[in-house]
Amino acid sequence: xxxxxxxxxxxxxxxxxxxxxxxxxxxxxxxxxxxxxxxxxxxxxxxxxxxxxxxxxxxxxxxxxxxxxxxxxxxxxxxxxxxxxxxxxxxxxxxxxxxxxxxxxxxxxxxxxxxxxxxxxxxxxxxxxxxxxxxxxxxxxxxxxxxxxxxxxxxxxxxxxxxxxxxxxxxxxxxxxxxxxxxxxxxxxxxxxxxxxxxxxxxxxxxxxxxxxxxxxxxxxxxxxxxxxxxxxxxxxxxxxxxxxxxxxxxxxxxxxxxxxxxxxxxxxxxxxxxxxxxxxxxxxxxxxxxxxxxxxxxxxxxxxx
Numbered sequence: 001x002x003x004x005x006x007x008x009x010x011x012x013x014x015x016x017x018x019x020x021x022x023x024x025x026x027x028x029x030x031x032x033x034x035x036x037x038x039x040x041x042x043x044x045x046x047x048x049x050x051x052x053x054x055x056x057x058x059x060x061x062x063x064x065x066x067x068x069x070x071x072x073x074x075x076x077x078x079x080x081x082x083x084x085x086x087x088x089x090x091x092x093x094x095x096x097x098x099x100x101x102x103x104x105x106x107x108x109x110x111x112x113x114x115x116x117x118x119x120x121x122x123x124x125x126x127x128x129x130x131x132x133x134x135x136x137x138x139x140x141x142x143x144x145x146x147x148x149x150x151x152x153x154x155x156x157x158x159x160x161x162x163x164x165x166x167x168x169x170x171x172x173x174x175x176x177x178x179x180x181x182x183x184x185x186x187x188x189x190x191x192x193x194x195x196x197x198x199x200x201x202x203x204x205x206x207x208x209x210x211x212x213x214x215x216x217x218x219x220x221x222x223x224x225x226x227x228x229x230x231x232x233x234x235x236x237x238x239x240x241x242x243x244x245x246x247x248x249x250x251x252x253x254x255x256x257x258x259x260x261x262x263x264x265x266x267x268x269x270x271x272x273x274x275x276x277x278x279x280x281x282x283x284x285x286x287x288x289x290x291x292x293x294x295x296x297x298x299x300x301x302x303x304x305x306x
Contacts (some may be wrong), residue, residue, distance in 0.1 A: 036161065037168025041095035046071040047180055048224050049124045050167060054094050056117035057102045058082060067116075068285060069226035103163040108140040108156060115139070118158045121166040122146060123228060128238050184219035184299060186306055188232050188250055192219070193303035195254035205261045207273035210296035210303075211289040212257065212281055219299060221250055233257050233281070 042050050047070050055067040058078050065078040076092040083090040086101045094102065104114035111134050119129045119139055127142040140156040147154040150165050158166070192213055196206045213219045216234040225234045228244075231253045235241035246252045257280060264279040265271065271279070274290030281289075 036164050039096045039099040039164060039168055041093055042071055043093040044071055044073065044076045045180075047226070049120055049226055051075070052226055053117045053120045053167065054079075054102065056113045056120060057104060060104055060112060060114035060117065061102070099163070099167060100160060103160060103167075105157065105159045106135055107158070108135050108137070110135040118143070118163075118166070121163075124166075126228065128228075180218050180222065181220050182218070184214075184302075185221060186302075188213070188217075188219045188221050189299055189303040190306040191250035192232065192254045193300065193306075195251055196258055199255070199258050199262070201258050201262060202265065204273050205258060205265050205276065206300060207293065207296055208261050208265070208276040208280070208289070209254065209257055210300050211274050211292055212277040214292045214296050214299065215277075215283075215288045216281070221248055223248065 040050055042054060049069070051071045052067060052069045054071075055065050055069075055075060058065050058075075059067065061082065063078050063082060065075055079094055079098070080090045080092045082088075082102070083092075083098060086098075088097050088101065104117075106114050106118050113133065115135045116131050116133045118135070119131045119133075122139070122142045123129055123131070125146060127146075129139055129142055143158050143162065144154045144156040146166070147156070147162060152162060152165065192209055193206070196209055201209070210219070213232050216229075217232045219232060221232050222230060222234070224230070228236050228238050230237070230244055231247040232250060233253055233256075235247045235253060235256065237244055237247065241247055241256055242252060247256075260280045261276050265276050268276070268279070272290055273296075274287075274293065277289040278286040283289075
């Protein structure tokens with residue numbers, strides 16, 4: 001092979017260009033992506049937006065799993081099956097090895113569960129997208145804005161790198177995954193009970209409040225949850241429950257729940273406490289509230305002692 005020597009003028013230009021490029025970077029005139037965040041690890045017991053995203057992605061790969069934001073045994077078994085099919089370590093944990101195989105590149109014009117996963121992940125950052133599985137102009141705009149904010153190539157295509165930033169960062173410190181504490185918070189028990197007493201709610205409405213609190217947060221004031229859900233009742237700012245700060249004020253959140261529950265109970269005298277809670281919460285899993293009646297009653301008695 002014959003090597004061609006560059007003219008002296010070209011070599012001088014190349015040196016000058018290199019110096020200029022270095023100067024631009026040193027002055028911060030070019031925005032570059034920071035080091036990619038670590039993939040989060042979610043496992044049995046985790047709840048929240050990252051779990052929802054993983055469940056949608058599993059469905060996009062053809063696995064039949066419920067999308068309920070709750071990483072329980074069914075989701076764990078599905079993850080194990082996915083990992084075995086991919087030749088990954090089959091530990092049931094969606095972590096640094098599993099996420100890259102799970103995520104799917106989506107772009108404007110695409111539709112389906114992988115798009116729902118991307119919309120769910122974007123909503124952790126407050127974009128307020130409809131999770132409809134249609135990658136339209138609104139989703140493309142949100143994806144582009146997210147990429148610009150992170151210093152990524154802003155093409156609106158959600159590929160492997162964008163997915164890693166979406167999953168590795170989020171509205172909460174854990175990137176949207178939300179682990180519920182094993183024990184109720186005594187201050188939350190006291191706060192919810194006091195607000196119910198202050199409002200003069202009936203025993204049925206009080207029970208509805210505690211059943212909802214047990215199911216949604218195990219009576220803890222969470223700073224994370226599915227999509228933009230927050231607080232003891234996992235109320236959503238995007239659904240008109242208040243600002244994030246208000247929802248994480250236990251007194252405010254309790255007042256918001258109880259005032260709605262009082263009206264529901266008055267209009268529906270035959271409903272159980274769990275059915276009252278369901279009317280307020282509008283959960284995709286309506287039977288969960290009555291199922292925890294015993295626990296809720298025990299916590300009410302504990303709250304009275306506080």
